[in-house]
Amino acid sequence: MRREEATTRETVRERRERGRKRQRVRRLALLVSFLLFPITIFYFSPVLIIEGALEGVVVASALVFTIQFLLALVVRRAWCGWACAAGALQEFEADAVSKRANLGWRTCIKYVIWVPWVCSIVACAWIAGGFTMVDPLAGIPGGVSMNSPLGLPIYFGIVTLFFVPNLFLGRxxxxxxxxxMAPFMVLGEKLGAALHLPQLRIETEPDRCVGCGKCELACPMSLPVECLLQAGTIGDAECIQCAACADACPKDALKLRMGR
Incomplete structure (x- = not known):
């Protein structure tokens, strides 16, 4: 009996250490992404894609958004949890100002913004006679976003936009x-599920849950993890597959896995 208990304790320690290592790797990846943001910011520009559409040019941001959509067929919103510079900024901010976000209907705002924006891209491309050319460096001379002082106001404007509201609304x-970018990945996730593709997901074992609340405290998206885990998987479209909840769970009730 003592030997079995010792083995169990060792297994728990190993699992927790693996979880800590995974989160350190994830946070390091986010940090690198944020440090590169002055170079990459225009590759995610919603404005450049419209300007490109007016000239019939497929620009870098159009390619990036397409890649995000295609990746989301399988990895869902893992980009947000592991590689997004704006997400990194918000997570590091939350370390200092840890306030849960309770947004309700406000989560729909991104779709209200996204739909007319996509419609405007389609309209601009139609006016231009369709997309006739692919130029990833259009609007990004030399491939570096902040290649002149004129780009600094844009950079600091975006940083402010993603930083200041969180002080009041939560992490x-x-x-x-x-x-x-989120709607592209949400749509990709939904299509991947409809096609029955294997997807990255947080799978759950509700019987193991003891209601300690550590998963909800760890979730950077402030999701009600304890309620969601009763379904057998965290299926919320706002889940970013960061596995923070799984790595915080003391009973191994949540696991990051690939499956249908």
């Missing part, structure tokens, strides 16, 4: 509310 609030 990663702007991911919920205004992110123009």
């Amino acid at each position: 990663r609030a702007m991911c919920h509310c205004i992110c123009w």
Whole structure:
């Protein structure tokens, strides 16, 4: 009996250490993404894609959004949890100002923004006679976003947009509310599920849950994880597959897995 208990304790320690390592790797990836943001910011520009559409040019941001959509067929919103510079900024901010986001209807704002924006892209491309050319560096001379002082106001404007509201609305609030990239990934996730593709997901074992609340405290998206885990998987479209909840769970009730 003592030997079995010792083995169990060792297994728990190993699992927790793996979880801590995974989160350190994830946070490091987010940090690198944020440090590169002055170079990459225009590759996610919602404005450049419209300007490109007016000239019939497929620009870098159009390619990036398409890649995000295609990746989401399988990895869902893992980009948001592991590689997004704006998400990184918000998570590091939350370390200092840890306030849960309780946004309700505000999570729909991003779709209210996204639909007319996509319609405007389609309209501009139609006016231009369709997309006739692919130029990833259009509007990004030399491939570096901040290649002149004129780009600094744009950079600091975006940083302010994703930083200041979170002080009042809670952690990663702007991911919920205004992110123009999130709908691409949500649609990709839904299509992947409809096609029965294997997808990255947080699978759950509700019987193991003891209601300690550690998963909800760890969730950077402020999701009600304890309620969601009763379904056998965290199916909320706002889940970013960061596995923070799984790595915080002391009873191994949540696991990051690939499956249908």
